[in-house]
Amino acid sequence: MNDLVDKPSVAPTTTAAAVEIRNLSFSYGSSQALKDITLDLTENEVTAFIGPSGCGKSTLLRCINRMNDEIIGTRVTQGEILVKGVNIHHPSVDVVKLRRDVGMVFQKSNPFPSSIFENVAFGLRMRGERNKSVIAQTVEESLKAAALWDEVKDRLHESALGLSGGQQQRLCIARTIAVKPLVVLMDEPCSALDPIATAKVEELIWQLKHHYTFVIVTHNMQQAARVSDRTAFFYMGEMVEFSATKRIFSNPRVRKTEEYITGRFG
């Protein structure tokens, strides 16, 4: 399931790290948002980025599929990011293909104003897939993987905008995995959802991590504790601590991390 897309922009390697971030520094104009960040995102694991607002966690997330390229005045001032061993800033890298390999789910669900079916099929059609049965099969597989199929199978051609918030977010996940990415980036994916819808998305992440590598930015530390294998804590553009999630939340090494997760600052 976790094959590269037909014409992958990045070549697979045997490393256990799906993404390697090496000494990365990043600036918004004159303001340095990330300072010398180094970490590996392990394949088939969930890595959580936590930290107070403005700490750089979302900026780092958006660096991984070069979403920050869209913001004028931003630049990587140092370091590199390798996705399956390939430097994503190399001139030969096709950014569109990179974003297919490194998919993204946003804070607010953003289904297209089209049918449920077409939302999931969109990425496949963009990729050039014309075979209707392949598209139909992939849509079904993706909706099943996103635990949404049973809820929508009888209304696939109705507007996606008629779904509940939680269903819309799972639809966005189905849309993301339909093109079989290597990595799925999630920026506060549950912040607009109620606890039941949140639990469904978390269960989905837990099931899908066997096929994909997840990175989740969250302000909800309980969510990070529940759903991630490793957690990185950021503060003022620096990565203060990166460790197994159980370790971070039971016995962090760094005092700053302890103060943040116990609610003593932030």
Place this chain on the structure above:
Amino acid sequence: MQNSHIFREIDNSMVSLKDNVLLMASLTRLNLERAIHSLLTRDVDLARVVIGDDTEVDELELKIDHLGMDILVRFHPVATDLRLVITSMKMACNLERISDHAVNIAKRAKKIGKSTEMVEASVIEPLYSMAEKLLRDALLAYTDANSDLGESLKSADAGLDKAHKEVIALLSSRLENSDGRAENLLHLIFIARSLERIGDLAVNIGEDSVFLSEARVIRHDRKASGPGGN
């Protein structure tokens, strides 16, 4: 049976915790049974086995602590889930102490087994039967979340306390004319004491089972409800 959690990893962790508590409970009961058997049959080798197997119970206590803390850290359980974690961790502590008493019994059984036969050893058997039943019922109260059974253990333990006092009185009276058997009689007195303590620990498990099923605190003769209760 309660519904599953939407996030199923919580169920997996809870089942693992409970399974390990049940495993620890069965090993503890087995250790106690073998310790008494070694005393009554003068089986020194069996006593040695009990002493050696306590390590496994100790390891399980550490594992249950680890699993419980892991659930607290990761899932921030509430309500029944929270009470199950707290009760399971306390139960592991009580079971470990019960297994330690089984080891104490086995150590004394080993010493008695190496010396002349003690007819007085037979007075231990009824105490063991009472303590074992208390322990069995306590474990049942936990597994079935049976608060009535859990609450009943205190009065049942009163019977064990009474029998313990009678045994101590009997063994003490024999001490006066012990003819060199004083040391073994003292061993029996301490074995009786261990069984009485096992009854107390079983009562603790029963009280915790009431808290598990109803969030009601009955320790220290409390009649009020537990935190958040009426």
